[in-house]
Amino acid sequence: MIQFAKCCPNIIRLIETFKNDSALCAQNLGVENVLSQFKSICGNEGVSVGEAVREQHGRDESMHKCRPPDAVVFPRCVEEVSALAKLCHIFNVPMIPFGTGTGLEGGVGALEGGVCFSLRNMDKIVDVHVEDMDVTVEPGVTRKMLNTYLRDTGLWFPVDPGADASLCGMAATSASGTNAVRYGTMRENVLNLEVVLADGTIIQTAGKGRRPRKTAAGYNLTNLFVGSEGTLGIITKTTLRLYGIPEAVVSAVCTFPSVQAAVDSTVQILQSGVPIARIEFLDDVMVDACNRYSSLSYPVKPTLFLEFHGSEDSLKEQVKVTEDITQTSGGSNFHWAQDAETRNHLWAARHNAWYAALALRPGCQAYSTDVCVPLSHLPQIIVETKEDLIKSNLTGPIAGHVGDGNFHCIMVVDPNDKDELNRLHSFTDRLARRALALDGTCTGEHGVGLGKMYLLPEELGCHTVHVMQSIKHTLDPKNLMNPGKVLLPFSRESQQG
Amino acid sequence: MQIYKSGVVTDGVKHSMNPFCEIAVEEAVKLKEKKLIKEVVAVSCGPQQAQETIRTALAMGADRGIHVEVTGKDYEHLGPLQVSKIFAALAKKEEAQLVILGKQAIDDDCNQTGQMTAALLDWPQGTFASEVTLEGDKIKVVREIDGGLETIKINTPAVVTADLRLNTPRYATLPNIMKAKKKKIANMKPADLGVDVAPRLEVLKVEEPPQREAGVKVETVEDLVARLKDTGRI
Numbered sequence: 001m002i003q004f005a006k007c008c009p010n011i012i013r014l015i016e017t018f019k020n021d022s023a024l025c026a027q028n029l030g031v032e033n034v035l036s037q038f039k040s041i042c043g044n045e046g047v048s049v050g051e052a053v054r055e056q057h058g059r060d061e062s063m064h065k066c067r068p069p070d071a072v073v074f075p076r077c078v079e080e081v082s083a084l085a086k087l088c089h090i091f092n093v094p095m096i097p098f099g100t101g102t103g104l105e106g107g108v109g110a111l112e113g114g115v116c117f118s119l120r121n122m123d124k125i126v127d128v129h130v131e132d133m134d135v136t137v138e139p140g141v142t143r144k145m146l147n148t149y150l151r152d153t154g155l156w157f158p159v160d161p162g163a164d165a166s167l168c169g170m171a172a173t174s175a176s177g178t179n180a181v182r183y184g185t186m187r188e189n190v191l192n193l194e195v196v197l198a199d200g201t202i203i204q205t206a207g208k209g210r211r212p213r214k215t216a217a218g219y220n221l222t223n224l225f226v227g228s229e230g231t232l233g234i235i236t237k238t239t240l241r242l243y244g245i246p247e248a249v250v251s252a253v254c255t256f257p258s259v260q261a262a263v264d265s266t267v268q269i270l271q272s273g274v275p276i277a278r279i280e281f282l283d284d285v286m287v288d289a290c291n292r293y294s295s296l297s298y299p300v301k302p303t304l305f306l307e308f309h310g311s312e313d314s315l316k317e318q319v320k321v322t323e324d325i326t327q328t329s330g331g332s333n334f335h336w337a338q339d340a341e342t343r344n345h346l347w348a349a350r351h352n353a354w355y356a357a358l359a360l361r362p363g364c365q366a367y368s369t370d371v372c373v374p375l376s377h378l379p380q381i382i383v384e385t386k387e388d389l390i391k392s393n394l395t396g397p398i399a400g401h402v403g404d405g406n407f408h409c410i411m412v413v414d415p416n417d418k419d420e421l422n423r424l425h426s427f428t429d430r431l432a433r434r435a436l437a438l439d440g441t442c443t444g445e446h447g448v449g450l451g452k453m454y455l456l457p458e459e460l461g462c463h464t465v466h467v468m469q470s471i472k473h474t475l476d477p478k479n480l481m482n483p484g485k486v487l488l489p490f491s492r493e494s495q496q497g
Numbered sequence: 498m499q500i501y502k503s504g505v506v507t508d509g510v511k512h513s514m515n516p517f518c519e520i521a522v523e524e525a526v527k528l529k530e531k532k533l534i535k536e537v538v539a540v541s542c543g544p545q546q547a548q549e550t551i552r553t554a555l556a557m558g559a560d561r562g563i564h565v566e567v568t569g570k571d572y573e574h575l576g577p578l579q580v581s582k583i584f585a586a587l588a589k590k591e592e593a594q595l596v597i598l599g600k601q602a603i604d605d606d607c608n609q610t611g612q613m614t615a616a617l618l619d620w621p622q623g624t625f626a627s628e629v630t631l632e633g634d635k636i637k638v639v640r641e642i643d644g645g646l647e648t649i650k651i652n653t654p655a656v657v658t659a660d661l662r663l664n665t666p667r668y669a670t671l672p673n674i675m676k677a678k679k680k681k682i683a684n685m686k687p688a689d690l691g692v693d694v695a696p697r698l699e700v701l702k703v704e705e706p707p708q709r710e711a712g713v714k715v716e717t718v719e720d721l722v723a724r725l726k727d728t729g730r731i
Contacts, residue, residue: 154671
């Protein structure tokens with residue numbers, strides 16, 4: 001309530017000023033003036049043009065070049081976000097929302113300059129409803145922060161993309177993770193969003209404070225904004241579905257003679273009704289890397305890492321059914337464990353995969369591909385991709401959420417080797433097209449960002465892309481919201497002819 | 498959280514179990530699961546909210562709880578001395594063989610309650626425990642000390658305080674939280690135990706550390722030395 005009292009008087013005064021003077025625009029006011037308008041909204045400490053701060057907000061965890069914004073603002077409440085957006089709208093200044101900067105597709109680069117809205121000071125967990133199993137959080141709240149807060153309620157938010165990402169950021173990129181096979185992705189778990197649109201209007205996609213578990217009221221705006229990567233509005237609150245913390249957890253590992261055998265097992269496990277929580281695939285190259293990095297001695301063959309959640313009794317059955325299935329498919333070395341220490345040890349390989357891959361070639365950088373295909377096509381695409389890796393002379397151990405048909409090649413490349421980078425780009429292009437040819441998508445969970453825009457027309461078809469562009473044009477006709485990401489707006493296309 | 502000159506305002510701040518005490522509860526529940534002890538009783542002193550903390554302990558596996566109600570000004574001035582008197586009285590009343598608690602509370606960082614409780618009871622103490630093993634009527638405790646690890650063997654009954662590496666506390670799951678609602682929490686006041694909680698300390702002042710100011714860049718070493726001299730640093 002203190003924040004509210006601080007920001008309201010300033011905003012109300014400013015909004016009245018702008019309402020009365022429509023001749024104001026960026027050209028008439030100097031940059032200093034614009035910045036001082038920002039400061040009167042979010043305080044002197046809330047606006048920064050320092051080089052280090054701008055650079056920090058112009059990059060994420062991808063290999064895309066840092067593209068710093070012209071200024072970074074740190075609003076403290078949605079009213080400040082709205083007032084700042086109104087100003088940017090009047091002055092035609094691009095806006096880029098920023099959560100934790102843990103994205104993987106270059107989504108935060110300020111390609112046309114502008115203002116980065118760093119939302120980290122809005123870090124309240126607004127409402128927990130234990131019996132209804134939902135919670136509303138602001139953008140500064142990360143996944144681990146929320147789960148720590150929820151611990152004594154017996155609830156958790158299971159979507160786990162690896163990084164300790166902002167939950168609103170996860171909503172913006174439609175994040176997923178290793179346990180999507182049981183708990184779903186952000187699409188299935190966001191009940192409501194509070195969004196500030198390009199002109200400063202604040203909307204709640206499912207209505208203010210509403211959190212029914214299901215609804216049939218109007219168009220599904222909540223899922224329109226999920227995955228919009230900051231191009232349609234700034235997400236300032238998200239209402240999430242929570243789940244009971246599993247009573248007990250069992251982890252298991254199993255080796256297979258071929259990728260086909262591993263995927264066959266996966267399909268059968270899913271079909272048998274085992275509510276498997278995580279089912280992760282590592283190819284032989286990755287297992288080898290993990291053995292070296294973590295001093296393990298797994299057989300260097302395609303391997304599945306599995307995790308089961310449930311009551312003590314149900315776990316016994318789940319593990320038995322799964323073990324039988326893997327044996328029928330030619331699996332061997334089935335090991336499982338229930339106590340935390342042994343489980344962590346079993347899964348150490350999968351947890352350290354990224355670093356194990358990097359350790360294969362010290363001094364290099366890693367880039368993760370992210371295609372997703374129907375399960376039945378997974379063996380074919382992995383086999384063809386491994387052949388391509390060898391032909392292109394690239395290092396790319398594979399780890400995948402095989403229960404979703406989603407896999408990542410962790411490409412380890414020397415950033416100074418132009419030829420290798422070229423081979424990498426051709427390889428990822430072929431990989432994306434291979435996935436599209438197999439009824440899949442060029443991005444299972446990382447988003448489109450900067451690097452995959454050119455694939456959208458091929459994946460979606462020009463009519464669907466046209467509808468998306470129409471929506472973008474309706475919500476953001478000036479193209480101020482994170483310009484240059486996800487799709488080209490109408491005006492750009494006509495310029496390009 | 499706001500800090501006023503005479504204390505810390507705790508309205509609206511989420512109260513949860515002290516992390517080191519969670520580790521203590523986990524250790525007690527583990528001992529019971531190994532069938533080395535008969536019953537785990539979770540105790541907390543404080544206002545009504547303390548009951549929620551006891552419920553969390555019950556959800557983790559404690560058998561029953563005791564809430565020693567201390568409210569208002571008494572609660573504001575409740576410190577390790579008063580709490581250890583309460584614990585000592587309870588330990589005698591319940592004929593406990595082992596009192597296990599966190600090594601320190603993360604709000605006041607006193608690290609005194611366990612030690613004072615042991616002194617009041619004239620019981621041995623194994624503090625900063627990173628490993629606890631029951632051996633007949635003795636307890637082997639591995640303690641984390643500055644120089645490394647110290648192993649001691651103490652007689653029961655004893656007081657043990659839990660350090661960070663003793664274990665990783667389990668999460669309370671929904672089914673266990675529901676079961677915990679049926680477990681009993683007894684209510685009592687310090688007076689019922691014959692304990693006087695009058696404070697022996699008066700807080701004179703509470704201040705935030707000074708705001709960190711921006712640094713200044715200088716071009717040369719000579720500038721640096723001159724600046725340091727100007728501001729009286731050298």
